[in-house]
Amino acid sequence: MFTTAWTASPQLPSEGFTPNWSREGFWRQSLRQAVRLTAGGGRLRIRLSNAYGTSPVRVAGATVARAAAGAAVEPGSIRRLTFGGALKAAIPARGHLVSDAAELAVGARETVTVTLHFDAVTGPATFHAQAFTTSYRGPGDLLTDPTGAGFGEVTESWYFLAAVEVDAGRADGIAVFGDSLTDGFGSAPGTDRRWPDALARRTGQPVINAGIGGNLLLNDSAWYGEKGVRRLGRDVLGHLGVDTLVVLLGVNDIGFSETDQQPTYRPAPVLQAAELVAGHRDLIRQAAAAGLRVAGATLVPFGGSGHWGEHAAEVSHELNEWIRCSGEYDAVVDLHRVLADPADPDRLDPAYDFGDHLHPNDAGHEVMAEAVADVLQAGQ
Template sequence: MNIKRVRRIAAPLVAGALALGALSGTGEARTATPQPARWTAAWGASPQLPSTGFTPNWSQEGFSHQSVRQVVRVTQGGERVRIRLSNAYGTSPLKVTGATVARARKGGGPSVEAGSVRHLTFGGKRSVEVPARGELRSDAVGLRLARLEPVTVTLYFAGTTGPATFHSQGWTDTYRAEGDRRGDVSGAGFRAKTQSWYYLSGVEVSGGRGGGRGDGGVVVFGDSITDGFGSTPNTDRRYSDVLAERTGRPVVNQGIGGNLVLNDSAWYGERGTARFARDVLDQPGASTVVILEGLNDIGFSETDRQPTYKPAPVVSSGELINGYREMIRLARGKGLRVVGATLLPLKGSDHWGTRAARVSDEVNEWIRGSGEFDAVVDLDRVMADAGDRDRLDPAYDFGDALHPNDAGYRAMAEAVAAVL
């Protein structure tokens, strides 16, 4: 599926209008050359088609005369901020009446820090239309943010949106209120909540006070294990969160629960090879991508108990390897360092079967030994039960023999951090 992407990037910021500095040979003061702002992706979520997905959400009904407040944690600090909105799966223009950004108040919930609310503009105007199947970025606004600080983005829709482009599994509460609540500091009007993100696909920062390392941002790309399924909601314990804490680098999570490398899904997003350019290559400041995906390609065909897994064609290791090669090629074309992660053990899960076990082993051996990645993190071995290497370590198991718990995600992050 081709997605038309429309961008309105904020006008470059000027480091300083005039510099008195050194004089030219004629005695005239030289004017400083304006320098464009250097932006860094500090948070992200991959857009998905409106669907019921794993958990209840508002994507299919959309919004009408309502405000939506979303809470995210930025992995890089700065002095200025802008947001990225996606209408990738909208069939008509999305009319956003207005949007605000603010520092979230400590303690959670929809309340924000007094005095921190900033109204966002788009091309100088508070209201904007995001084209069908398009996206855009807001103008920059001054707001000092610290690394790992929670931030709220509130969108107000005076009209009716129709079905909403969203990200199904946010594992963080999102709030809805009737009417225009963009400037609501207490959050008292936000009485409904869900754990998905709507239209918001990125938060980017610029300016000093970042506090991160200078070797670039990291994009983690994959399925529900990258997305954080099994982690404790509202605690930021996905492996991407721990990775940001461990490394001090900006980390953007571009996982989608149920996602596949080779096939599109009505519930679980476009195939990895199709969404890679949008979700990985278009992240400012990123220098590295970690690819951990393929268990669903291998395992969906092993069960008839889950209708959302269909269609689920049988996939060979060779086909999956070709998918990895396509993503490696795309990443290298943008100068990104590519880290390959072996697939986690899956014995005992609904993805397990004789064929799935064989294909998983073949894929993992290729990841380890092909030399086609810049670095490899062997999560298969890190996460395996010492008594049965095909099974997830019980200490790391969320309970379905497939997804890690908080301790498992911490172990994954430590292993990935060691190869960055």
């Protein structure tokens, strides 16, 4: 039985937060991407997404290998991937493509690389904007290049790659669903210290990260992905081996109306707590219908950030109180409490503040993982 061991939620090609290759796409190039798995097994396969492509994307070849330093891979570990027995395939427009399983023994928390070769123009690429790890591009067919020397360009996004599945035979996976707080902003790039990574280490269970930086619960965005109530089915319920969902979402719905930095909303909608509660209830309903246990996390303190203001304070307090007290979530993780400054509970504890008064640093991500693990394990 296959289990999803890693994911990246697909996004519309866009400029995003940092320079990336999503709008230009790829042609006569190879792309090597490194991902850290949260479950191990003897075989693995990949899922490629062309969710936002209007034409099929031709994949001229694909390989998987154990990662080494930089773009290099472990000698002797490269495996050719096939698709229905063929070395070449096309990702359908608005669709996805799953490879055949390749024989490669991998362990939980091991990093693997997936290399894709594109011999035809891909057009704009469905991608995940904020990887917080390095991906590599080079000219020509570099599928079996073990040294990585041919990969001369770098980015911090993932392209087309939506999941890695392993034959772990497990059905106890945890999906975490949210925005940049879950996607990993504030954690040190290249270190896999996002709180979902730390949660996998603490629990020993498969954990898939379905966060998108800037994502909203109730509204689509050109940069920040489809709204949470719509994308849950694809980004969580469509994956294998998940039995628990953790939701941390809503701070952008509240905070975008307070900030001048609104690249996709001018002006941003001003929402009330009741609207956000209705969105959370929609997520609970969808997940419960799929048989998942659902835990709700309170919004972290964000006083003093660009998202903060009188309205944001009122709505965030009301939403957090509903999450804590309504009884509608199967379990509650009070991240607001564990991350709050003892001197001002509306602000992040300085020890956990990345510097923008909204995103936790590495220590804060570790505290978040500890709090989630404690609640989930107490309920087992």
